[in-house]
Amino acid sequence: MTKKRIFISFAMEDSKYRDFLVGQSRLDHSPFEFVDMSVKQPWASSWKTQCRTKIKGCDGVIVLLSKNTYYADGARWEIKCSKEEGIPMIGMYVPSNERGINPPEISGNKIIEWSWANIKNFINSL
Known part of the structure; x- marks a missing residue:
């Protein structure tokens, strides 16, 4: 199976959930796999150009949604960019409570609960 290239958009305060998702994909019994293309640290002034290039090279985008996302300008820009580039995108609540x-910017996109089945379905649909 060819791994899909996935961009993970998240508020910096939620980086632990990105780490959990990437770790989950590496487990032997994980029903999904992907290549993480997320931005792990803010870039200098040219970050938007570099970020757009990364997003354009992906098969899909997973947006980690939490109480922090609304206030995360970078994540909101990534969502908008993904829409502009026509990259399939899904929102996923972290943590669900x-x-x-x-x-x-996420309106019009499906939003799911975090589960192996939901993530697998999205990645397999790409």
Whole structure:
């Protein structure tokens, strides 16, 4: 099976959930696998150009949604960029008990609960 290239968009305060998702994909019994293309640290002034290039090279985008996402300008820009580039995108609540206000940029996209089956279905649909 060819691994899909996935961009993970998240608020910096939620980086542990990105780490959990990437770790989960590496488990022997994980029903899904992907190549993580997320931005792990903020770039200098040219980060938007570099980020757009990364997003354009991906098969899909997973947006980690939490109470922090609405206030995360970088994550909101990544969502907007993904839409502009026509990259398939899904939102996923992290953690499911701390939902905040979803940023308007994610509207029109499916939002799922974090589960192996839901992630697998999205990745296999790409």
